[in-house]
Amino acid sequence: MSLNGIYDTDNIFAKIVRGEMPCVKVFEDEDTLAFMDVFPQSKGHMLVIPKKESARNLLDVNPDALAPILKTVQRVAHAMKTALSPDGIIITQFNGAPAGQTVFHLHFHIIPRYDNTGLGQHASGGMADMDELNAIAARIQSAL
Ligand code: AMP
Numbered sequence: 031m032s033l034n035g036i037y038d039t040d041n042i043f044a045k046i047v048r049g050e051m052p053c054v055k056v057f058e059d060e061d062t063l064a065f066m067d068v069f070p071q072s073k074g075h076m077l078v079i080p081k082k083e084s085a086r087n088l089l090d091v092n093p094d095a096l097a098p099i100l101k102t103v104q105r106v107a108h109a110m111k112t113a114l115s116p117d118g119i120i121i122t123q124f125n126g127a128p129a130g131q132t133v134f135h136l137h138f139h140i141i142p143r144y145d146n147t148g149l150g151q152h153a154s155g156g157m158a159d160m161d162e163l164n165a166i167a168a169r170i171q172s173a174l
Contacts, residue, residue, distance in 0.1 A: 032126040033087070033089070033125060033126030033129075035134070037085065039084070041134050041135045042133055043077075043079050044084075053065040054066040054160070054164055055167070056076055056109075056170050056171055056174075057105065057109075057174055059098070060081075061080060061081055061099070061102075062079065062101075063079050064076055064106045064140075065077055065079075065167075066163045066167050067139070068157055069150075069153055069154065069155050069158070071139075071141050071150040071151070071152060072116075072142050072144065072149060072150060073142065073144075073162075074110055074113075074116065074141075074142040074166055074170065075139065075140070076106055076140040077137045077138065077139060078106060078137065079136065079137045080095055080136055083136060085135070086134040086135065087123075087124075087126065087131065087136055088123060088125055090136070099136075100138075103121060103140060106170065107119055108173075109170045109174045110140060110170055110173075113170045113172065113173040114142050114169065114170070116142030116144055117143055117144055118142070119143065120141040120142075120143060121141075122138070122141070123137060123139060130153075132153045
């Protein structure tokens, strides 16, 4: 599955939306969900996904669904800035496996950058400590 293909309703993020898999939630509204990446590239790495769209990537999604998604991206990025005081924030998303996509449900990465701290590997670094992940999520939540 890559840039072209059929949306797989059993992908991990669809299961998270349906409550079949856990996530460390930061924010949720009618249209979107923001949660911590469990293989973070830096401390505070979050993901934002649409809840109602069966879109594999940015090219697939109904354009009318983009505004609520990006609204949540900006909202949690603001909270990340307040809570974690990063020196920079990467906001990105990948379309197709050759571009780096590994989960085929549209999502945006919000990745804090800290001076003099390298970026971890994408989707293949170590799994986060869950206590630490919950603590970071609580800090970001408190700044929403
Ligand atoms: P991408 O490679 O852009 O498709 O990004 C998928 C992201 O999802 C990667 O950064 C993974 O670390 C992350 N990820 C995979 N499984 C989970 C999960 N169960 N909960 C949270 N993040 C996940």
